[in-house]
Structures are given as C-alpha cells and as structure tokens.
Amino acid sequence: MAIKNAYLADLMERVIKRNPGEPEFHQAVSEVLESLEPVCEKYPEFITKGVIESIVEPERIIKFRVPWVNDKGEVVVNRGFRVQFNSAIGPYKGGLRFHPSVYEGIIKFLGFEQIFKNSLTGLPIGGGKGGSDFDPKGKSDAEVMRFCQSFMTELCRHIGADTDVPAGDIGVGAREIGYMFGQYKRIRNEFAGVLTGKGLTYGGSLVRTEATGYGLCYFTKAMLAAKGESFKGKTVVISGSGNVAIYANEKATALGAKVVAMSDSNGYIYDKNGIDLALVKEIKEVRRGRIKEYVDVHKDAEYKEGCSGIWSIPCDIALPCATQNELNEESAKALVRNGVKAVAEGANMPSTPEAIHVFQSNGILFGPAKAANAGGVATSALEMTQNSMRYSWTFEEVDAKLEGIMEDIYNKSAAAAEEFGMTDNLVAGANIAGFMKVARSMLAYGVC
Numbered sequence: 015m016a017i018k019n020a021y022l023a024d025l026m027e028r029v030i031k032r033n034p035g036e037p038e039f040h041q042a043v044s045e046v047l048e049s050l051e052p053v054c055e056k057y058p059e060f061i062t063k064g065v066i067e068s069i070v071e072p073e074r075i076i077k078f079r080v081p082w083v084n085d086k087g088e089v090v091v092n093r094g095f096r097v098q099f100n101s102a103i104g105p106y107k108g109g110l111r112f113h114p115s116v117y118e119g120i121i122k123f124l125g126f127e128q129i130f131k132n133s134l135t136g137l138p139i140g141g142g143k144g145g146s147d148f149d150p151k152g153k154s155d156a157e158v159m160r161f162c163q164s165f166m167t168e169l170c171r172h173i174g175a176d177t178d179v180p181a182g183d184i185g186v187g188a189r190e191i192g193y194m195f196g197q198y199k200r201i202r203n204e205f206a207g208v209l210t211g212k213g214l215t216y217g218g219s220l221v222r223t224e225a226t227g228y229g230l231c232y233f234t235k236a237m238l239a240a241k242g243e244s245f246k247g248k249t250v251v252i253s254g255s256g257n258v259a260i261y262a263n264e265k266a267t268a269l270g271a272k273v274v275a276m277s278d279s280n281g282y283i284y285d286k287n288g289i290d291l292a293l294v295k296e297i298k299e300v301r302r303g304r305i306k307e308y309v310d311v312h313k314d315a316e317y318k319e320g321c322s323g324i325w326s327i328p329c330d331i332a333l334p335c336a337t338q339n340e341l342n343e344e345s346a347k348a349l350v351r352n353g354v355k356a357v358a359e360g361a362n363m364p365s366t367p368e369a370i371h372v373f374q375s376n377g378i379l380f381g382p383a384k385a386a387n388a389g390g391v392a393t394s395a396l397e398m399t400q401n402s403m404r405y406s407w408t409f410e411e412v413d414a415k416l417e418g419i420m421e422d423i424y425n426k427s428a429a430a431a432e433e434f435g436m437t438d439n440l441v442a443g444a445n446i447a448g449f450m451k452v453a454r455s456m457l458a459y460g461v462c
C-alpha cells in the first residue's frame with residue numbers, strides 16, 4: 015500500500031525524518047496521504063500552493079512540566095502536552111488523554127486525525143489534542159485534583175473559548191474536566207466555554223457523555239442501512255469498557271442488537287446472554303474497578319486474561335472502542351473467519367493498516383474512526399454553541415442533531431469515495447471529505 019505520487023512519497027519520507035520515533039504519527043499521516051493521491055491529481059494546487067506541505071506540520075506544540083504532590087507528600091513530575099494542529103476552520107478542538115503511554119507522538123497522531131474528523135462534523139472546529147503521561151489509575155480523588163489543577167495552571171495560558179477548547183479522552187472524564195474547569199475559572203476569572211464535557215450544572219450539554227458511543231451506533235446504523243442491513247438481531251463485540259464502549263453498548267442494545275463481550279487493558283468478559291450493562295456501569299463508572307469483577311456476579315459469564323482474544327469471539331458487528339492498534343491483522347482474519355459483517359471504530363486508529371486491508375479486501379463494511387467516532391466532538395461543538403448562546407437544548411434536541419450529523423458524515427464519506435473512484439472505501443472517503451473543507455480554507459488564506 016505504498017504511496018505512488020512522487021511528491022507525496024517524498025513528503026512522507028520527510029515527515030518520518032522530521033518526527034523520529036513517532037510511529038503512530040507516521041501511521042496516521044501515511045493513511046491520509048495515500049487517500050489524497052487522486053485528490054492531488056484533480057487539484058494540483060493543493061500541492062503547488064503548499065497546503066499538503068503545511069497540513070502535516072502542527073501550527074504549535076506546547077510541552078510543559080506538571081509538578082504535583084501525592085498523598086504521601088512527595089513531589090511527582092509529569093509531562094503535559096497540547097498540540098494545536100490546525101485552526102483553518104475554527105478554534106483548535108480535541109480531547110486530553112491522561113495515560114502512562116502518552117508522549118508527543120501519540121498526541122500528534124490524535125491531533126492530526128482530529129483535523130479531518132472535526133471538519134467532517136460540518137461544524138466550525140479546528141484540530142488539536144493534548145494530555146499527559148499521568149496515570150489516574152489507583153490515584154485518590156485528591157491526587158487527581160492536585161494533578162488537574164497543576165496541569166491547568168500552565169494550560170490556561172494557551173486555551174480559550176475562541177482559541178482552543180479541550181475535552182476528555184482516555185483517562186479524562188467528568189471528574190477531571192470539573193477540576194480543570196474550576197482551576198481555569200479561578201486563574202482567569204472568567205466563566206467561559208473553554209472546555210467541553212462539563213457537568214450539567216456548570217455549562218455541560220446533555221448527551222455529551224453518551225455522544226461518542228451513541229454516534230458510533232448512528233454511523234454504523236447508516237452504514238448498515240445503505241446495504242439493507244440493521245442492528246436488529248445482530249451479535250456485537252465491543253472492546254474497552256470506558257466512556258465510548260459503555261454508551262456504544264447502550265445504543266446498540268437499544269437498536270435491537272445483543273452485545274456479548276467487553277474488555278479492559280487486562281482482559282475480556284464474554285456473556286452469551288448479553289452483557290449486563292448496569293453492572294458494567296457500576297463497576298467502571300462508580301467503583302472505578304476492573305472488568306473481571308463482572309464474573310463475580312454473573313457466574314455463567316467467562317473472563318479471560320489478555321485483550322486481543324476478544325476478537326476471536328464470533329460476532330456480526332465489531333466495535334473496537336479501547337485504544338490505537340488494538341486490532342491487528344491476525345485478529346481481523348479471526349473476525350472475518352467467524353463471519354463479521356461490519357466493523358466500526360469507536361477508538362482512534364484501533365485497527366492496524368494490515369487489519370483494515372483484511373476487512374476491505376474481504377468486503378466487510380468498515381467505518382473508520384475519523385467518521386465513526388466523530389459524534390463525541392460534534393456534540394462538544396454543540397456544547398460550545400449552547401455556551402455561546404447561554405442556553406441549553408433538551409436531550410431529545412441534542413440527540414436528534416447528533417444522529418443527523420452522523421448520517422451526514424456517512425453520506426459525505428460514501429459520496430467522496432464514489433467521486434474519486436473508490437466506491438465503498440470509507441477510509442478514503444472520510445479522509446478526502448474531511449480534507450477538502452480544511453484545504454479550501456487554507457488556500458483562501460494564502461501562505462500562513
């Protein structure tokens with residue numbers, strides 16, 4: 015799957031040289047440049063006017079020390095990042111990830127993907143991402159608060175409701191957003207829509223908590239409907255058991271499917287009767303426990319160590335909702351062997367390029383992350399709209415807008431794939447449709 019266009023191939027080489035030791039970033043850029051080959055043939059100005067050259071370079075990278083005091087009174091120092099990748103169509107927008115695996119390359123891959131995803135939503139948001147190598151697991155609430163306050167003490171100089179609006183991602187949920195919003199408000203003395211995913215009592219939007227998982231199912235519903243299929247009666251496997259996975263389960267079940275497996279970074283559960291989601295919510299959202307605790311209650315369910323085994327469970331629909339590169343070629347082949355019909359990505363870049371190739375070459379419906387998980391950031395943008403209006407929409411209003419946006423993303427991606435001679439290739443379609451709006455804006459600005 016090499017890039018054939020000489021300029022794009024050379025640019026890819028230079029991206030690798032300029033960003034050494036960042037394989038996830040190289041992977042994300044490579045997929046997009048490959049999709050853009052036919053676009054650059056039709057519109058050579060995107061190359062000659064430097065749009066492609068600029069789009070792979072972040073506008074700004076902020077990297078900072080985050081010192082905080084743990085419960086033993088010791089000073090701990092973490093690293094914080096905010097990559098402000100592209101503001102051509104709106105303020106930088108994208109989540110914050112707190113996980114020990116975070117380094118600059120992870121934030122750059124996520125920030126790069128966010129440019130195209132945010133454009134696909136049709137809403138005025140640019141691309142950014144941030145985070146830290148801080149691990150919230152096993153920390154007390156007081157430790158998480160002190161970390162979040164220290165993180166925001168630096169970050170607050172760089173963000174703003176019209177500049178850059180962070181939100182949650184892995185390890186950052188309502189608790190962390192609350193601590194960070196409180197610190198922003200205190201230091202800057204302004205009550206502004208500077209973060210999304212806020213609590214409902216202080217400017218949050220209804221449906222934001224559910225939005226990524228619900229949106230993933232709305233996208234999948236549209237993708238299935240285009241082929242005369244639906245969720246009804248289907249068996250679904252969902253990796254992860256965090257925010258995205260839980261609400262993907264809730265919506266898939268509401269649409270008539272049976273979810274039989276979920277996981278965390280230690281292992282997975284299989285419940286042939288259908289996962290008891292209330293119990294998963296209690297374990298993950300209330301107790302902050304491990305998924306294996308599920309089998310303490312449901313003795314007939316199985317727990318197995320290791321995450322990748324989840325893809326050996328037969329299913330009609332697979333929704334990877336944990337993390338990048340969690341689904342490799344071998345897992346993709348197992349899914350295909352077991353008759354999977356559709357795969358849609360709730361996590362960012364969960365399938366390796368080899369896995370995507372297996373799905374596409376076997377005619378499996380494949381919804382790439384940029385399109386399929388855009389419901390979270392789309393609803394964040396709706397939260398920004400409500401904050402600007404100083405008004406709140408009802409759950410039903412936001413949910414209806416979310417479903418409309420996800421259908422539109424499916425239609426735009428499918429249409430772009432068709433226009434460029436790659437019918438049904440939603441990877442290429444989403445990359446192209448997301449790129450066009452950003453690229454046209456960049457062209458309008460000249461060199462900047």
Ligand code: NDP
Pocket residue numbers: 115182183184185186226254255256257258259277278279280321335336337338340360361362387388390391
């Ligand atoms: P959470 O922190 O709520 O949950 C993350 C889940 O993924 C947990 O079950 C976690 O298990 C598992 N996980 C995390 N890292 C790994 C790893 N290295 N290996 C295996 N499993 C892992 O995060 P979210 O649900 O918010 O995010 C999940 C994915 O969805 C991410 O890729 C994120 O970028 C993406 N996403 C999130 C959006 C949002 O609105 N929250 C929007 C769009 C995409 P454990 O508890 O063991 O760590």
Ligand code: 2IT
Pocket residue numbers: 107108109110131179180181182183210362387388390391392394
């Ligand atoms: O990957 C993502 O799109 C997110 N983590 C959500 C970003 C946001 O700003 O809501």
